[in-house]
Amino acid sequence: MVHYASADAETISSAVSYACLAPSVHNIQPWSWRLRRGELSLYVDRRRSIPIEDPSGRQLFISCGAALHHLRVALEHNLLEPIVATLPDHTDPDLLASITFRGRAEPIGSSAALFSTLERRRTDRRPFDPPRAGALTGLAVNAREFEASMTVIVRRYGAMLDKASRIAAQEHRSDTAYWNELEAWTTPDGAESGVPLGALPDALSSHEDVSARAFPSGHLKIQRGARDNAALVLLSTASDTPKDWLNAGQALSSVLLHATASHLATCPLTHLTEVEASREIVRDVACRSGETFQNPQIMIRIGLSSHSADTASGQVQLGATEPVVSGRRTVEEVLTVVP
Ligand SMILES: Cc1cc2nc3c(=O)[nH]c(=O)nc-3n(C[C@H](O)[C@H](O)[C@H](O)COP(=O)(O)O)c2cc1C
Known part of the structure; x- marks a missing residue:
């Protein structure tokens, strides 16, 4: 009762x-x-x-x-x-x-x-193995509950996303105020806010590609030459109001938690949606991938953590470390x- x-x-x-x-x-x-x-x-x-x-x-x-x-x-x-x-x-x-x-x-x-x-759940900036076939299908319903839509970006449009990434990286690289702001929120391990250095790839591992925002160099070691085979999903909304943003955030949390429950590793990404010219390309790619909502809000890299798979099989990747847990x-x- x-x-x-x-x-x-x-x-x-x-x-x-x-x-x-x-x-x-x-x-x-x-x-x-x-x-x-x-x-x-x-x-x-x-x-x-x-x-x-x-x-x-x-x-x-x-x-x-x-x-x-x-x-x-x-x-x-x-x-x-x-x-x-x-x-x-x-x-x-x-x-x-x-x-x-x-x-x-x-x-x-x-x-x-x-x-x-x-x-x-935590943000994992290491490369992932691809999720198993069908693993993402059920996640879309979690976004829909909050009036957002989740689309799996079709890999065929990778070249378009590369272009979007180059545009965003170029805009960010030439913007000193952007870098100052980013550095202000890059913090020592153990700080109560900001992204800890131990959660960010080191200079040798970090790479400016579609799947990564360029951060200041951190302490996370990633096996040299490791390839990222994560799936990319996009959350979009029908309009672009504060209410939509709030809904997109609820959808983001629901998708991330359900993915974590399915033992998938995740990393939210917004470097491509915060620069208008690259957001426009993301909108186009989403549309070609079947999305009908016109307002890209946030992307998520989803996959299997190859590191934990190796640990489970008793083999630890040389040079790889676990990301530090961010503070609160x-x-x-x-x-x-x-x-
Ligand atoms: C709106 C939003 C945008 C984000 N954008 C990025 C991003 O572009 N790149 C990235 O590596 N992480 C991104 N993140 C992940 C945050 O950096 C991460 O949630 C935060 O550092 C706390 O760490 P945790 O997720 O491990 O608890 C984003 C998260 C949110 C909610």
Whole structure:
């Protein structure tokens, strides 16, 4: 029997700490939460924006959307059904969602099974082996739940994506302000935000190709000559509003967590969608790959981690290392509980 419950602050605070494990662009964690009288509010924290790379705030919203979906998974694991109103107040565009709670007797759908992936999922910038045939088919439904569409990019259009990548790399390379911003969010291992050096390929391993944003050189060693055979999928939306970005973020989280549950390695990518000329090519490639939504939001590299396959078979790749886990701000820093 369904009953209505007011969730206690401790349970909500625990769910928020799981929400904060969500991926965010450069691990900026641009969210802040407020719990007042049984209602949780999610705000975008614009003090943590990256205005050169993301002037519209699209990637900020996608990141917050991912946190919102992580929150859903954590709440549903605790038999709390979130009632979510996105962008509920047109006078306050930074209020992204208001969440109230309804107690349940039974777990909801697959969300409970996803709970264990919240702590396991991470961005892996090493090359992947291709996913097994059919492994991606089921993931599209996870995007559709949030009004986004997932398309597997047809490899035949690789040359077009190479061109998109060259355009984006050229624009980024010549932009000192972009590099300063990126370097500011590249942080030592153990820092509470930013991308840790131990999660970034070192100078010998990093490569400027379609599947990688060029970051400052890190400490992650990748076997020389390793080829990336990952699949590339794209999340698109019908329009390009803050609500779409929030939805794309929820779809991103759902696809990433379901992929993790299927033992697939993942890496979100936005270098091709943040430069308008390369985004246009991505739109064209997506359309040729069967996509009908016109607004590319974020790509995801998905595949099998050849490193863990080797470890499982007892052979460790020479020179390869595990990426360092990126840090997070504490729940006390991001959640205000109003008595
Ligand atoms: C909107 C968004 C854009 C991202 N863009 C990139 C990207 O272009 N390249 C990349 O390597 N990682 C990208 N990431 C992954 C983040 O860098 C990563 O989530 C963050 O550093 C936290 O690490 P984690 O995912 O391992 O928890 C992106 C993530 C999000 C949510």
